[in-house]
Amino acid sequence: MRKAFIAGNWKMNTNCAGAEGLASGLAEKLKGIETVDIAVCPPSVYLQSVAKALSSSNIALGAQDVYFEGSGAYTGEISCEMLKDVCCTYVIIGHSERRHKIGETDELINKKLSAAISSGLLPIFCVGELLEQREAGETETVVAGQVKKGLAGLNADKVLAVTVAYEPVWAIGTGVNATSQQAQEVHAMIRQLLADMYDESVAQQIRIQYGGSAKPANTAELMACEDVDGLLGGGASLKVNDFAAMIKTVA
Numbered sequence: 001m002r003k004a005f006i007a008g009n010w011k012m013n014t015n016c017a018g019a020e021g022l023a024s025g026l027a028e029k030l031k032g033i034e035t036v037d038i039a040v041c042p043p044s045v046y047l048q049s050v051a052k053a054l055s056s057s058n059i060a061l062g063a064q065d066v067y068f069e070g071s072g073a074y075t076g077e078i079s080c081e082m083l084k085d086v087c088c089t090y091v092i093i094g095h096s097e098r099r100h101k102i103g104e105t106d107e108l109i110n111k112k113l114s115a116a117i118s119s120g121l122l123p124i125f126c127v128g129e130l131l132e133q134r135e136a137g138e139t140e141t142v143v144a145g146q147v148k149k150g151l152a153g154l155n156a157d158k159v160l161a162v163t164v165a166y167e168p169v170w171a172i173g174t175g176v177n178a179t180s181q182q183a184q185e186v187h188a189m190i191r192q193l194l195a196d197m198y199d200e201s202v203a204q205q206i207r208i209q210y211g212g213s214a215k216p217a218n219t220a221e222l223m224a225c226e227d228v229d230g231l232l233g234g235g236a237s238l239k240v241n242d243f244a245a246m247i248k249t250v251a
Protein backbone atom coordinates (compact mmCIF):
# COMPACT_ATOMS: atom_id res chain seq x y z
CA MET A 1 0.00 0.00 0.00
CA ARG A 2 1.24 3.47 -0.86
CA LYS A 3 1.06 5.93 2.04
CA ALA A 4 -0.89 9.06 1.18
CA PHE A 5 1.27 12.14 0.64
CA ILE A 6 -0.11 15.67 0.72
CA ALA A 7 2.19 18.59 -0.01
CA GLY A 8 1.65 22.33 -0.16
CA ASN A 9 3.37 24.57 -2.70
CA TRP A 10 3.32 28.10 -1.32
CA LYS A 11 4.78 29.48 -4.58
CA MET A 12 5.91 33.16 -4.40
CA ASN A 13 3.60 33.98 -1.48
CA THR A 14 3.83 34.90 2.20
CA ASN A 15 6.45 36.92 4.02
CA CYS A 16 8.73 35.84 6.83
CA ALA A 17 6.19 36.28 9.63
CA GLY A 18 3.40 34.83 7.49
CA ALA A 19 5.45 31.77 6.56
CA GLU A 20 6.38 31.11 10.19
CA GLY A 21 2.76 31.57 11.26
CA LEU A 22 1.46 29.23 8.58
CA ALA A 23 4.02 26.59 9.50
CA SER A 24 3.41 26.77 13.23
CA GLY A 25 -0.36 26.83 12.72
CA LEU A 26 -0.15 23.65 10.65
CA ALA A 27 2.23 21.99 13.10
CA GLU A 28 -0.29 22.58 15.88
CA LYS A 29 -3.37 21.45 13.90
CA LEU A 30 -1.78 18.35 12.41
CA LYS A 31 -0.07 17.07 15.55
CA GLY A 32 -0.11 13.30 15.87
CA ILE A 33 -1.15 12.45 12.29
CA GLU A 34 0.98 9.54 11.14
CA THR A 35 -1.08 8.00 8.36
CA VAL A 36 -0.32 10.74 5.84
CA ASP A 37 3.07 12.09 4.78
CA ILE A 38 2.84 15.89 4.91
CA ALA A 39 5.16 18.51 3.43
CA VAL A 40 5.17 22.25 2.83
CA CYS A 41 7.29 24.03 0.23
CA PRO A 42 7.81 27.70 1.14
CA PRO A 43 9.78 30.23 -0.90
CA SER A 44 13.48 29.44 -0.54
CA VAL A 45 14.27 32.58 1.47
CA TYR A 46 11.93 31.35 4.21
CA LEU A 47 13.08 27.71 4.32
CA GLN A 48 15.21 28.20 7.40
CA SER A 49 12.54 30.03 9.40
CA VAL A 50 9.93 27.46 8.40
CA ALA A 51 12.33 24.63 9.29
CA LYS A 52 12.54 26.08 12.82
CA ALA A 53 8.75 26.38 13.09
CA LEU A 54 8.36 22.76 11.96
CA SER A 55 11.12 21.26 14.12
CA SER A 56 9.83 18.22 16.01
CA SER A 57 6.59 18.30 14.00
CA ASN A 58 5.30 15.64 11.60
CA ILE A 59 5.52 18.07 8.65
CA ALA A 60 8.46 17.80 6.29
CA LEU A 61 10.07 20.67 4.47
CA GLY A 62 10.40 20.94 0.70
CA ALA A 63 11.82 23.48 -1.73
CA GLN A 64 10.12 24.67 -4.92
CA ASP A 65 13.13 24.21 -7.20
CA VAL A 66 16.83 23.35 -7.19
CA TYR A 67 19.79 23.66 -9.55
CA PHE A 68 21.67 20.58 -10.75
CA GLU A 69 25.24 21.83 -10.28
CA GLY A 70 26.96 21.33 -6.95
CA SER A 71 28.46 24.79 -6.43
CA GLY A 72 30.15 27.64 -8.24
CA ALA A 73 29.33 30.51 -10.56
CA TYR A 74 25.56 30.05 -10.95
CA THR A 75 24.21 33.37 -9.74
CA GLY A 76 20.83 33.10 -8.08
CA GLU A 77 20.72 29.32 -8.04
CA ILE A 78 20.49 27.00 -5.04
CA SER A 79 22.15 23.57 -4.82
CA CYS A 80 20.87 20.29 -3.44
CA GLU A 81 23.38 20.42 -0.58
CA MET A 82 22.17 23.91 0.35
CA LEU A 83 18.60 22.63 0.53
CA LYS A 84 19.68 19.70 2.69
CA ASP A 85 21.64 22.11 4.87
CA VAL A 86 18.39 23.94 5.71
CA CYS A 87 16.58 20.67 6.46
CA CYS A 88 14.72 20.05 3.20
CA THR A 89 13.55 16.52 2.55
CA TYR A 90 11.64 17.17 -0.67
CA VAL A 91 12.06 19.39 -3.71
CA ILE A 92 9.48 20.21 -6.38
CA ILE A 93 10.99 19.84 -9.86
CA GLY A 94 9.38 20.67 -13.20
CA HIS A 95 6.39 22.62 -11.89
CA SER A 96 4.30 23.91 -14.81
CA GLU A 97 5.00 27.51 -13.82
CA ARG A 98 8.71 26.83 -14.24
CA ARG A 99 8.13 24.96 -17.49
CA HIS A 100 5.82 27.54 -19.05
CA LYS A 101 6.65 30.88 -17.38
CA ILE A 102 10.40 30.43 -16.83
CA GLY A 103 11.05 28.18 -19.83
CA GLU A 104 12.45 25.02 -18.21
CA THR A 105 12.95 22.16 -20.64
CA ASP A 106 12.55 18.42 -20.10
CA GLU A 107 16.35 18.12 -20.39
CA LEU A 108 16.95 20.62 -17.58
CA ILE A 109 14.29 18.96 -15.44
CA ASN A 110 15.99 15.59 -16.03
CA LYS A 111 19.33 17.00 -14.80
CA LYS A 112 17.66 18.46 -11.72
CA LEU A 113 15.90 15.17 -10.92
CA SER A 114 19.12 13.25 -11.27
CA ALA A 115 21.09 15.66 -9.07
CA ALA A 116 18.35 15.80 -6.42
CA ILE A 117 18.11 12.02 -6.14
CA SER A 118 21.89 11.57 -6.03
CA SER A 119 22.03 14.05 -3.16
CA GLY A 120 19.35 12.23 -1.18
CA LEU A 121 16.53 14.74 -1.73
CA LEU A 122 13.12 13.33 -2.63
CA PRO A 123 11.79 15.04 -5.77
CA ILE A 124 8.15 15.84 -6.45
CA PHE A 125 8.27 15.64 -10.25
CA CYS A 126 5.46 17.63 -11.91
CA VAL A 127 3.94 16.81 -15.28
CA GLY A 128 0.76 17.96 -16.98
CA GLU A 129 -0.83 19.12 -20.19
CA LEU A 130 -2.02 22.56 -21.30
CA LEU A 131 -5.72 23.10 -22.04
CA GLU A 132 -5.15 23.23 -25.79
CA GLN A 133 -3.22 19.97 -25.62
CA ARG A 134 -6.10 18.27 -23.76
CA GLU A 135 -8.60 19.68 -26.23
CA ALA A 136 -6.49 18.38 -29.12
CA GLY A 137 -6.50 14.89 -27.57
CA GLU A 138 -2.78 15.08 -26.78
CA THR A 139 -2.88 14.58 -23.01
CA GLU A 140 -1.38 11.10 -23.00
CA THR A 141 1.35 11.96 -25.52
CA VAL A 142 2.34 15.13 -23.67
CA VAL A 143 2.33 13.64 -20.18
CA ALA A 144 4.03 10.39 -21.24
CA GLY A 145 6.69 12.41 -23.06
CA GLN A 146 7.35 14.52 -19.96
CA VAL A 147 7.62 11.41 -17.77
CA LYS A 148 9.98 9.61 -20.17
CA LYS A 149 12.23 12.61 -20.75
CA GLY A 150 12.24 13.66 -17.10
CA LEU A 151 13.20 10.20 -15.87
CA ALA A 152 15.63 9.39 -18.70
CA GLY A 153 18.71 7.57 -17.42
CA LEU A 154 17.37 7.06 -13.91
CA ASN A 155 17.47 3.42 -12.87
CA ALA A 156 14.83 1.69 -10.76
CA ASP A 157 16.66 2.31 -7.46
CA LYS A 158 16.81 6.02 -8.17
CA VAL A 159 13.28 6.41 -9.47
CA LEU A 160 11.87 5.02 -6.23
CA ALA A 161 12.85 8.33 -4.61
CA VAL A 162 10.43 10.19 -6.89
CA THR A 163 6.84 11.23 -6.30
CA VAL A 164 5.15 12.12 -9.58
CA ALA A 165 2.62 14.97 -9.45
CA TYR A 166 0.09 15.03 -12.27
CA GLU A 167 -0.95 18.67 -12.54
CA PRO A 168 -3.07 19.56 -15.58
CA VAL A 169 -2.02 23.14 -16.29
CA TRP A 170 -5.61 24.22 -16.95
CA ALA A 171 -6.55 23.20 -13.41
CA ILE A 172 -3.74 25.06 -11.61
CA GLY A 173 -4.94 28.15 -9.80
CA THR A 174 -8.16 28.26 -11.82
CA GLY A 175 -10.60 26.81 -9.30
CA VAL A 176 -11.51 24.18 -11.91
CA ASN A 177 -10.08 20.84 -10.83
CA ALA A 178 -9.85 17.76 -13.03
CA THR A 179 -12.75 15.41 -12.34
CA SER A 180 -11.83 12.28 -10.45
CA GLN A 181 -12.33 10.34 -13.70
CA GLN A 182 -9.95 12.60 -15.65
CA ALA A 183 -7.37 12.37 -12.86
CA GLN A 184 -7.65 8.59 -12.52
CA GLU A 185 -7.29 8.08 -16.29
CA VAL A 186 -4.01 9.98 -16.42
CA HIS A 187 -2.69 8.53 -13.15
CA ALA A 188 -3.37 4.99 -14.40
CA MET A 189 -1.61 5.83 -17.67
CA ILE A 190 1.43 7.14 -15.78
CA ARG A 191 1.54 4.04 -13.57
CA GLN A 192 1.36 1.75 -16.62
CA LEU A 193 4.14 3.75 -18.24
CA LEU A 194 6.29 3.34 -15.11
CA ALA A 195 5.62 -0.41 -15.25
CA ASP A 196 6.75 -0.44 -18.89
CA MET A 197 9.83 1.67 -18.17
CA TYR A 198 10.81 -0.21 -15.00
CA ASP A 199 8.61 -3.03 -13.71
CA GLU A 200 5.29 -3.59 -12.00
CA SER A 201 6.78 -3.55 -8.51
CA VAL A 202 8.41 -0.14 -9.08
CA ALA A 203 5.20 1.21 -10.60
CA GLN A 204 3.18 0.03 -7.61
CA GLN A 205 5.55 1.71 -5.15
CA ILE A 206 5.76 5.16 -6.75
CA ARG A 207 3.28 7.68 -5.42
CA ILE A 208 1.39 9.83 -7.91
CA GLN A 209 -0.12 13.03 -6.53
CA TYR A 210 -2.84 15.05 -8.21
CA GLY A 211 -2.54 18.85 -8.28
CA GLY A 212 -4.77 21.56 -9.70
CA SER A 213 -7.34 23.39 -7.57
CA ALA A 214 -7.32 20.64 -4.94
CA LYS A 215 -9.23 21.81 -1.87
CA PRO A 216 -11.11 20.38 1.11
CA ALA A 217 -14.32 19.98 -0.94
CA ASN A 218 -12.77 17.73 -3.61
CA THR A 219 -10.14 15.91 -1.52
CA ALA A 220 -12.22 12.83 -0.63
CA GLU A 221 -13.39 12.26 -4.21
CA LEU A 222 -9.95 12.66 -5.75
CA MET A 223 -8.27 10.55 -3.08
CA ALA A 224 -10.82 7.76 -3.59
CA CYS A 225 -9.32 7.10 -7.04
CA GLU A 226 -7.23 3.94 -7.13
CA ASP A 227 -4.13 5.61 -8.55
CA VAL A 228 -4.34 8.98 -6.78
CA ASP A 229 -1.94 8.65 -3.84
CA GLY A 230 -1.88 12.23 -2.66
CA LEU A 231 -2.32 15.87 -3.52
CA LEU A 232 -0.09 18.81 -4.32
CA GLY A 233 -2.00 21.92 -3.29
CA GLY A 234 -1.22 25.51 -4.14
CA GLY A 235 -3.83 28.05 -3.09
CA ALA A 236 -5.43 25.82 -0.47
CA SER A 237 -2.06 25.20 1.17
CA LEU A 238 -1.79 28.89 2.09
CA LYS A 239 -4.71 28.59 4.50
CA VAL A 240 -4.08 26.66 7.70
CA ASN A 241 -7.68 25.49 8.00
CA ASP A 242 -8.04 24.39 4.36
CA PHE A 243 -4.73 22.54 4.18
CA ALA A 244 -5.34 20.90 7.56
CA ALA A 245 -8.86 19.89 6.46
CA MET A 246 -7.48 18.22 3.32
CA ILE A 247 -5.03 16.20 5.38
CA LYS A 248 -7.58 15.28 8.03
CA THR A 249 -9.94 14.05 5.28
CA VAL A 250 -7.32 11.52 4.27
CA ALA A 251 -5.82 10.65 7.70
Ligand code: PEP
Pocket residue numbers: 009167171172173174175211212213214232233234235236
Ligand atom coordinates in the same frame (compact mmCIF):
# COMPACT_ATOMS: atom_id res chain seq x y z
C1 PEP B 1 0.22 24.01 -7.80
O1 PEP B 1 0.72 25.10 -7.97
O2 PEP B 1 0.96 23.02 -7.77
C2 PEP B 1 -1.23 23.93 -7.65
C3 PEP B 1 -1.76 22.76 -7.76
O3 PEP B 1 -1.92 25.10 -7.42
P1 PEP B 1 -3.48 25.24 -7.05
O4 PEP B 1 -3.79 24.20 -6.00
O5 PEP B 1 -3.63 26.61 -6.54
O6 PEP B 1 -4.24 24.98 -8.30
